[in-house]
Amino acid sequence: MRVEYINPFVEATFSVLKEVLNAKVERGELYLKPSSHPVLGVAAIVGLAGDVEGRVLFDMSRETAVAIASIMNGEELQDLDELGKATIAELANMITAQAVTKLHDLGFRFDLTPPALITGQNMEVSSPNVEALIVPVMLPQGKLEINVAIRERA
Amino acid sequence: MGSVDTKAAEGGRQPRISEGREKVDFKMITFSVGGKEYGIDIMKVKEISKIDRYTYVPNGSPFLRGVYNLRGDIIPIIDLRTMFHLSVKPPERGKSENVIILTTEEQVMGIIVDTIDKVVGIASERIKPPHPLFNDINIQYLSGVVELGDFLYIVLDVDRIFSVQEKAAKPIEAALDENEAPSVAGAGASPAEEDESDVELGFITETLAAFKGFSVTPLNLVWVKGRLSEWRELRSSAGLPVQLSKAEEADDFLESFFSPYTAEFWDDEYAKKVEALLPEVSAGAVSAWNPGCGKGYETYSVAAILLRHYAKKRVKVWANDNDLLGISMAPTLSFHEEGVPKSIKALASKGRNGYTFKQEIKDSILFEYHDIVHPNPFPDVDVIVARDILSFFNSSNQASLIGLFRAKLRPGGLLLIGQNERFEDHAWHEVQKGELTGYIRLPDGESEDSPKRSEVK
Known part of the structure; x- marks a missing residue:
């Protein structure tokens, strides 16, 4: 993963999360993962195209997703319903979009795909031949992992 | 825990296994470490006890908690959580911990675990071999995996772990x-x-x-x-x-292991020696790979040599390191005039905070936060500069990395490793310039009867 891409994603993650959740957001240690990765339960995926190819995955447990969506909507959600899902997808979109805007300012051209939300048990995501940068984020609502796998176009 | 409730475990609590349809020929003690369930062959277990005081041994391995006097026998006590790189809660003062005393081929030792569960009997054919794709854990330490009720138990191979x-x-x-x-x-x-x-x-x-x-x-x-x-x-x-x-x-x-000019720019004399070893490239583009580039001094030095040597060609250098802090600085590396070789200064321009590299140099280098043992997706290269990094991998990784270097290098390409590192392989040809040694990748199918050296003039 190109060094220049790392900071925009980390910064965007924190500024967006702080803004929408209005709470203390703690960062875990960044690290790299080989191609496959288990998913905690709810995963929002935003695809990237342009100078690069890849995707950003926002991974959290169902409880965390419900808690985040509840705060963002200002009402207590009981389960991950349509509104909750749309909220999580929007959060993924906001973070990725802000990161891409920052990257645009640095001279990198990225396009986004609309976010897709995947939920279920025992899932695993694989991106063959691309290692992923993991940005663990500790929220009062639980753990959120941002998994960025981007490859330069050869 | 003085004893384990073996009767209950073998009796009604495990309906699925005690239905008698299968032959029980393997008994294991189950326990949990870091929230995961494990099993150990009961034949390896001498006893189970609670221990609260160990004698600390200075200069021991991190996972060696200390030694313990077991009725006159001094046995080592190993913290399995540290050994498996799981987080360990600091032991509460005066509170005893669960210890399984094992007898392996060679010795008696104790392992600290979180909780000890029970004894279960199963048919040994139910132990599934660990899947070869578990490359995150050392599968050589596992006998296999058993499913029992709602849990998957990882069966540890005690003899192998501790030898x-x-x-x-x-x-x-x-x-x-x-x-x-x-x-x-x-x-x-x-x-x-x-x-x-x-x-x-x-x-x-x-x-x-x-x-x-x-x-x-x-x-x-x-x-x-x-x-x-x-x-x-x-x-x-x-x-x-x-x-x-x-x-x-x-x-x-x-201290004296590292190659000259580690974490600084290469001086002109060293650069000339490297240049003398560079392969001839007929294509219009030259590419190099610099794993373990650290803060980037080495990468810029390599780029400078390539740009000078292959003046008419397009130069591309992939540089990566798994040290995030070091490599974060690399793309915008700035330096001061003193002690910097002329050839490097020529590629930089003076700014407010010292010299920084010109855009065309930066454009020819791609710094990536990347771990070399993960897949390396970029295309084949002509030159690999991997000084002093192989020694920081274990021997099987060293061998696979040399294989990877061979796979990534075009035939005739140059591999540069640390000045105190040497390997012998018939598929490589050693070249020398002064005290600098490089390895030329021979084409596939071609090999030398005995590894040869040749001096480059």
């Missing part, structure tokens, strides 16, 4: 024996002295691995042995033991 260190040390001793045999006869050294330096080498090997992740293998054995005899004199004149007892001493030991 690893002896096994790891063996290849080196073997290599030592081979190399030393003739010289011992020639020098007439007594066997006792030889034994002592073997022990020292074994100790140095272990401590270098523990403190610095440096593995002593045939790749660097010549240097390590030379350095050890130098070190022995140095330490005895200072009245210190030969052994390394802390990370700083390991740093001192390794």
Whole structure:
């Protein structure tokens, strides 16, 4: 993963999360993962195209997703319903979009795909031949992992 | 926990296994470590006890909690959570911990676990071998996986886990024996002295691995042995033991290992020697790979040489490192004038905070935060500069990395490793310029009868 891409994603993650959740957001240690990765339960995926190819995955447990969506909507959600899902997808979109805007300012051209939300048990995501940068984020609502796998176009 | 409720476990609590449809020929004690369930063959378990006081052993491995007096026998107590790199809650004062006392082929020892669960009997064919794709964990330590009720139990192979260190040390001793045999006869050294330096080498090997992740293998054995005899004199004149007892001493030991100009720009003379070894490239583009680039000094030096040597061609350098802090600075590296070689200064322009590299140089380098043991997706290259990084991988990774370098290099391409690292392989041709050694990748199917060297003029 190109060094220049790392900071925009980390910064965007924190500024967006702080803004929408209005709470203390703690960062875990960044690290790299080989191609496959288990998913905690709810995963929002935003695809990237342009100078690069890849995707950003926002991974959290169902409880965390419900808690985040509840705060963002200002009402207590009981389960991950349509509104909750749309909220999580929007959060993924906001973070990725802000990161891409920052990257645009640095001279990198990225396009986004609309976010897709995947939920279920025992899932695993694989991106063959691309290692992923993991940005663990500790929220009062639980753990959120941002998994960025981007490859330069050869 | 004084005893384990074996009756209950074998009785009604496990309906699925006690239905009698299968033959029970394997019993294991189950326990949890870091929230996961594990099992150990009961034949290896001597007893289970609660222990609250250990005697700390200075300079032991991180996972060695101490020794314990078990009715007159002194046994080591190992913290399985540390050994498996799981987080460990600091033990509460005066509170005892669950310990399983094991008898392995060689010795008796205790392992600390979170909780001890029960004894279960199963048919040994139910133990599924670990899937080869579990490359995150060392599958050699596992006998397999068993599903019981709602849980998956990982069955540990006790004999293998606790004899690893002896096994790891063996290849080196073997290599030592081979190399030393003739010289011992020639020098007439007594066997006792030889034994002592073997022990020292074994100790140095272990401590270098523990403190610095440096593995002593045939790749660097010549240097390590030379350095050890130098070190022995140095330490005895200072009245210190030969052994390394802390990370700083390991740093001192390794000080002379690193190639010239580590973490600084290469001076013009060194750059010329490297340039002399560069392969001829007929294509319009030249690419290089610089794993373990650190803060980027090496990468810019390599880029400078390539840009000068292949003046008309497009140059591309992939540089990566798994040290995030170091490599974050690399794309915008700035430096001051003093001591910087002319050839480097020529590529930079002066700004407010010292010199920074011109855009066309930056454009030719791609710095990536990347771990070399993960897939390396970029295309084939002409030059690989991987100085002093192989020694920081274990011997099987070293071999696979050399294989990877071969796979990534075009035929005729150049591989540069550390000045104190050497390997012998018939598929590579050694080239030399002064004290600098490089390896040329021979085309597939072509090999040399014996690894040859040639001097480049």
